[in-house]
Amino acid sequence: MKMIYSLFLFALLSSISHAFVNDFCVANLNAPDGPSGYECKPPNTVTVDDFVFSGFVAGNTSGIFNAAITPAFVTQLPGVNGLGLSVARLDLAKGGFVPLHSHTASSEILIMVKGEITAGFITPAAAYQKTLKPGDIMVFPQGLLHFQVNSGKGKATAYLAFSNPSPGAQLLDLLLFGNNLPSQLIAQTTLLDYAQVKKLKTRFGGRG
């Protein structure tokens, strides 16, 4: 009986084998990407490890902001290619924070795991801010400038979900002060004092 079914299935599978194409599209990270993501790896080379990432642990928070972000984007987790979804882990030491930043084409949800974080986002019409504890989550709509500050007495941990497999990160200070545009131009188009711009350019590695 099994043989008969197998033959049947072989025929059935042959006739619909094209159908397997779009069940998933694991990124071939060695090939070029395009507007909708990376090329698909040949399905027969895909393994469960393309869908699993095992380094989703606390990063090193000993840096300047006392913050660490551990991404699980398409580079770490090629199975998310084309799926409009990725995640990251955020660790904040005491006093740590993520400065103002945005994601060009991604919304974000923050899930509080430990400690206390004061988070917010800003629109031209209003600012929305909340102090979050475990059991709280908060959404930051696409493209809006937002921040996360450890407002508790110890470490804080949160998980972040994104609506893009490569959400990017537009860190405002890095944009403003890490580039080589003339400081005078930055001062003019931000209305910041020239001295302020020069000072932060020194800290963020920008020239000009």
Place this chain on the structure above:
Amino acid sequence: MKMIYSLFLFALLSSISHAFVNDFCVANLNAPDGPSGYECKPPNTVTVDDFVFSGFVAGNTSGIFNAAITPAFVTQLPGVNGLGLSVARLDLAKGGFVPLHSHTASSEILIMVKGEITAGFITPAAAYQKTLKPGDIMVFPQGLLHFQVNSGKGKATAYLAFSNPSPGAQLLDLLLFGNNLPSQLIAQTTLLDYAQVKKLKTRFGGRG
């Protein structure tokens, strides 16, 4: 006069030649695919036969389910690449049926051609079922489990339209009983009896 126009047209066409790019994007089936489909064949290699499929005839219904599906998906009809559309032909011998299945990213419309088919789909809230005859059509919304049973006294034929050039086919039995996951795990996560799982694994070629 014609020469003048031709010159004019040549100039016009040169200036807008890029514009031809997106009139269509016939799949280059020899190149890798990506999240939005296959690479486009060079337009000058495209012929009318990329847009025509001539094997849209009754398949062999002598198999286990007495059913045959003849697809015209991107593999058979490369002109549908990127267009969000494909079709298939369904033939059911007397007593034939398509077991419960779904399409991961495609809706489906069934057009009755001949005979009588009882079809339905199931949501967590309700089941929607109808006996269809020529003159009837029925839509199965994206991702929902559905079936088609020949409920008439002879052969039945229907045409199927899909909102995806590669709609795939998640045949429930093949998913549940054609894999190599432990039977105990299948039994647990389906709540089916272990003996039932073992029995069908034998029929559908699964191990474990």
Place this chain on the structure above:
Amino acid sequence: MKMIYSLFLFALLSSISHAFVNDFCVANLNAPDGPSGYECKPPNTVTVDDFVFSGFVAGNTSGIFNAAITPAFVTQLPGVNGLGLSVARLDLAKGGFVPLHSHTASSEILIMVKGEITAGFITPAAAYQKTLKPGDIMVFPQGLLHFQVNSGKGKATAYLAFSNPSPGAQLLDLLLFGNNLPSQLIAQTTLLDYAQVKKLKTRFGGRG
């Protein structure tokens, strides 16, 4: 035992009841539509008949073109709302044809059922034409001008699938000669002779 399960299920269903929202979105044809389609009918008012259309039969081909199109678009089949899919039936009496037309935001696949149809579409770079018989299908990519002519000796029937629940129909003659724009303007912007425009305006009901 059943009661226990039912209680469990009731709780489970309550907790995920929002989830039912998007299983489908049957059009409320009495409400306004928007860029992505019609509002959803309340799910508890939906019946199987929202997903079934029973008038998919041959239309009257005694008109001018000896052609009849029987649509199953969102108006006839509200279950396709938001699904990017619809179908229609095409009947051509001997000598009948569908004049050149396009669909603003829909591709089309033609499935030959009976007789013989010569069909084609035109791009600025080339025309693609084929004579089709039962067993043949042909795709017309989005937005391109196309035609279908009964080239056989008797009636012809085909089914059409569209990648839009409301594919519209831009019948070229109706656009050019059914409007009230000045005939002189039509003649200028089509390069047709003025007399030709006036003649066809008379036939297609246009004024000016």
Place this chain on the structure above:
Amino acid sequence: MKMIYSLFLFALLSSISHAFVNDFCVANLNAPDGPSGYECKPPNTVTVDDFVFSGFVAGNTSGIFNAAITPAFVTQLPGVNGLGLSVARLDLAKGGFVPLHSHTASSEILIMVKGEITAGFITPAAAYQKTLKPGDIMVFPQGLLHFQVNSGKGKATAYLAFSNPSPGAQLLDLLLFGNNLPSQLIAQTTLLDYAQVKKLKTRFGGRG
């Protein structure tokens, strides 16, 4: 000086006030939804609490599956409307599991928080399974049947991210055995034994 700026800003804001419309679109849950989500609440009625959900805590796992899902979908978190993103919390008591299920229009990423979960998904070509511990994440591509089983010695907790603000949940047993379709039809289209269907219909509340 401030007044001057304020006047300037008032003028600027007036001229671009329409621009505020699309910074976000918080769901008006009292209005009908459509294919792309709910109507937007008037921006001046939106508060930070539309973007925060504070009930993201462990659910009651004393039910049949010893599993609890706490959703933060558009119903609980109206700020995710139109953003293609939502999250949920999964708690599994010892021995608990989420039976096979799928989401019609959503991918899913599972973030392990505590304990051990064996998770997997199935395609027609292969099954992908992994035992996950804290530090691991796993993605389940859109529309594929998947399961999560507590394979550890104590409780397990995970967070789930979805690429849809209303991901739904197609629990296989509920689909197969919670409906009122005839048991004979279910048996035929699943190839399960009739007795098996009857047994599970009793447990899942289905009639027929």
Place this chain on the structure above:
Amino acid sequence: MKMIYSLFLFALLSSISHAFVNDFCVANLNAPDGPSGYECKPPNTVTVDDFVFSGFVAGNTSGIFNAAITPAFVTQLPGVNGLGLSVARLDLAKGGFVPLHSHTASSEILIMVKGEITAGFITPAAAYQKTLKPGDIMVFPQGLLHFQVNSGKGKATAYLAFSNPSPGAQLLDLLLFGNNLPSQLIAQTTLLDYAQVKKLKTRFGGRG
């Protein structure tokens, strides 16, 4: 003859009248909007003026930045609803500029009309800057911070095209210094000096 055609057309139009629905979807600005835009006005109330905007003229550049933006977004031009497109006019007096800003869900192309503008955008990896004169255009990809400065000796004028009918405008200074978040929080999450924040809050109307 005309009558016959008219009858035919009447029948044809009746049968495909639903098709008119999606030829366009002019915004009903008095109805609520949703994630994909505004409800459509009833087609029979639409006039050519829904597709035309006649106030696309130089704005008043006597304000603080010596800049004026004249938008033609969905509010001014309801015919763009759902079309993914809008435009604006930019006038810069001598010395005028548009400070750093972004659009949450829109790319932008600037067409130089008169004078000289130095424009640029910034990514975390690099800044891209160019001095533009009539005959030049420049694209600013979605979500990226960009600026436009009149670098010429007289007035400058440019037209802007957007890939969103409501592109919004996230003016950085307004975001940072026009809100009521505590100055200390702004200073912390921007790394700006507290005194700098206070100074600009005074100018931009923010409190805290």
Place this chain on the structure above:
Amino acid sequence: MKMIYSLFLFALLSSISHAFVNDFCVANLNAPDGPSGYECKPPNTVTVDDFVFSGFVAGNTSGIFNAAITPAFVTQLPGVNGLGLSVARLDLAKGGFVPLHSHTASSEILIMVKGEITAGFITPAAAYQKTLKPGDIMVFPQGLLHFQVNSGKGKATAYLAFSNPSPGAQLLDLLLFGNNLPSQLIAQTTLLDYAQVKKLKTRFGGRG
């Protein structure tokens, strides 16, 4: 201090370097395109000139229609790849015009710069026409047939914005009379007189 920051930033940038991928996707015009556009150029080979086009000047209007279109589509401006946006410049000598045409997958906004243009578009239900002067703009919804005629006493110039980086151009006369389909077929499916078709085929270079 700077070194410390630089180290920090280096680490931060390394951890999120994948994020740069999607800030933009400049077309690699030497690689094949796909349904969503061209492959991305490696970011480190991108320069500001990929985002700037400097040939946006008046074209030669001495041709047949006394019209010139200067496109800035993905071929001229590879930075628009994947962004859903492009522009063109339209120059009309006295008496010049753009004959009826459509864009298969793009809406269009016309910005009047100089002179007077009478423009319009046609749907099956109505024609919408307006005489435009500087200060006026007009939108032509996707897929609809439209025209632009210089109705003034001198030259006319306009800028065009498109919702597609490769909007194409379906010039009606070129479609109807530039192909090699039999004139009899064109006459039949347009209802034009055979002599009219032959006459225009001669002018537009079509054979048959």
